[in-house]
Amino acid sequence: MQGRDESAFSKDEVIIQREKLSDENLKRIIRDMGLKVTDQRLAILGVLSRGRAHVSAQEVFENVKPKYKEIGFATVYRFLKSLSEKQFVTEVRMGGFPARYELTPKSHHDHLSCSVCGKIVEFQNSDIERLQLLVAKNNGFKLTGHVLELYGICPDCQ
Amino acid sequence: MQGRDESAFSKDEVIIQREKLSDENLKRIIRDMGLKVTDQRLAILGVLSRGRAHVSAQEVFENVKPKYKEIGFATVYRFLKSLSEKQFVTEVRMGGFPARYELTPKSHHDHLSCSVCGKIVEFQNSDIERLQLLVAKNNGFKLTGHVLELYGICPDCQ
DNA sequence: GTCTATGCAAACTATTTGCAGGGAG
DNA sequence: CTCCCTGCAAATAGTTTGCATAGAC
Numbered sequence: 321m322q323g324r325d326e327s328a329f330s331k332d333e334v335i336i337q338r339e340k341l342s343d344e345n346l347k348r349i350i351r352d353m354g355l356k357v358t359d360q361r362l363a364i365l366g367v368l369s370r371g372r373a374h375v376s377a378q379e380v381f382e383n384v385k386p387k388y389k390e391i392g393f394a395t396v397y398r399f400l401k402s403l404s405e406k407q408f409v410t411e412v413r414m415g416g417f418p419a420r421y422e423l424t425p426k427s428h429h430d431h432l433s434c435s436v437c438g439k440i441v442e443f444q445n446s447d448i449e450r451l452q453l454l455v456a457k458n459n460g461f462k463l464t465g466h467v468l469e470l471y472g473i474c475p476d477c478q
Numbered sequence: 479m480q481g482r483d484e485s486a487f488s489k490d491e492v493i494i495q496r497e498k499l500s501d502e503n504l505k506r507i508i509r510d511m512g513l514k515v516t517d518q519r520l521a522i523l524g525v526l527s528r529g530r531a532h533v534s535a536q537e538v539f540e541n542v543k544p545k546y547k548e549i550g551f552a553t554v555y556r557f558l559k560s561l562s563e564k565q566f567v568t569e570v571r572m573g574g575f576p577a578r579y580e581l582t583p584k585s586h587h588d589h590l591s592c593s594v595c596g597k598i599v600e601f602q603n604s605d606i607e608r609l610q611l612l613v614a615k616n617n618g619f620k621l622t623g624h625v626l627e628l629y630g631i632c633p634d635c636q
Numbered sequence: 637g638t639c640t641a642t643g644c645a646a647a648c649t650a651t652t653t654g655c656a657g658g659g660a661g
Numbered sequence: 662c663t664c665c666c667t668g669c670a671a672a673t674a675g676t677t678t679g680c681a682t683a684g685a686c
Contacts, residue, residue: 356660356665377651392668397651399666413574416676418650432617441617448613451606452628459590459599460633467627470610472619514640514685535676550643555676557641574651576675642683652673659666 341369353406360384360391364399368409374420374440412440414469434474441474499527511564518542518549522557532570532578570625588625592632599632 341349346365350357367375367383375383381396400421403409410424412431417438429442448468456463499507504523508515525533525541533541539554558579561567568582586607587600606626614621 358660358666360667390668392670393650394652394669395667398653401652413571415571416577419574432614432619434619435622441619443613443617445609445613448606448609451603451609452626455601455603455606456590456628456630459601461590461592461599461628461630462636463628463630464593465629467625467629468610469625470614470619470621471623471625472614472621475618478620516641516685518642548643550645551675552644552677553642556678559677638686640683640685642681644681645679647678648676650674650676652671654671655669657667659664661663661665 341365349408353402353408355402360388360395361399363387363391364396365403368403368421368423373422373442374412375422376418376420378418380421414438414440415471430468430470432470432472434477435471436473436477439474439476499523507566511560511566513560518546518553519557521545521549522554523561526561526567526579526581531580533580534576534578536576538579588627590628590630592635593629594631594635597632597634 343362346362346369347357349365350361355361363384364380367380371379371383377393377396377400380400381391381393384391384396400409400411404411404421407424409421412420412422414420414431414433415435415438420438420440425442427444429444430448432441432443433439452466453463501520504520504527505515507523508519513519521542522538525538535551535554535558538558539549539551542549542554558567558569562569562579565582567579570578570580585602587602588606590599590601591597610624611621
């Protein structure tokens with residue numbers, strides 16, 4: 321999808337290591353939430369853990385449907401909501417696009433998203449993080465968190 | 479609201495000047511967009527320029543209604559959209575909440591807010607802006623905007 | 637007078653909820 | 662066997678669009 325050579329590879333861009341979760345892991349996550357293990361829930365979690373990060377409910381639905389043709393949107397939304405509430409997944413909303421979901425990453429990162437197609441790229445930049453701390457300190461604040469979302473037009477949409 | 483002395487004043491912090499727009503100014507804005515001047519449009523712009531920053535379409539509607547009881551949501555949305563497209567207002571979407579609109583500030587700024595008392599400090603930091611551009615460029619994106627919100631605990635609340 | 641803007645209602649998109657039956661523990 | 666979970670359909674919230682009329686220029 322990206323005819324980009326090594327030299328152009330940004331130091332900021334990160335390929336987040338999403339853990340490969342075994343079926344047993346998935347089941348434990350569900351049980352830890354105090355919920356029952358069902359095929360649908362396993363399938364939804366499977367999509368989140370195996371597939372591309374940042375999937376919309378629609379995409380989850382379409383990925384699960386081949387196996388469980390009778391699954392409904394309600395099931396997808398309801399489970400995604402449970403997962404969000406329990407912090408197992410993070411809901412990312414950008415622009416007017418449908419929410420996208422990712423397994424809550426171990427390592428912090430920010431998002432760069434395309435305002436045309438909605439594609440999301442993750443990045444980390446320690447210089448920005450450091451400057452944020454500085455701004456907070458200069459204002460006497462103790463920094464506890466931040467949201468940094470960059471909007472732009474991706475190479476494919478330009 | 480700020481029992482703080484001069485020495486603690488950060489170089490990053492800015493007090494945003496929100497311009498007081500006269501009726502003539504409002505009309506000019508509308509004409510400059512190549513649109514016709516109507517009472518409804520003046521009223522909508524008036525709400526944006528006089529009231530609190532970051533109003534939702536709903537709030538604009540409610541503020542205009544007393545004067546123009548027959549106004550419809552469509553008019554509000556349509557004009558807000560025109561204003562956004564022409565960059566006269568900026569659309570801010572956070573979480574799953576309805577979009578909020580503010581007259582595009584002359585000087586760009588970000589927010590540092592206290593998670594205890596809710597106080598908001600606006601700041602500018604050109605180093606961070608520069609780094610953001612770099613991140614976008616490294617990923618082949620054309621940067622069009624960003625949201626940077628820092629959360630922390632202010633001096634008074636620590 | 638011409639063409640844009642408006643109000644209304646209906647359409648649309650993303651998401652949530654009510655309900656009766658189905659399945660996990 | 663008991664609830665929780667599911668699918669379906671209907672409901673909701675925010676926003677957009679189609680259309681006939683009203684109004685700006």
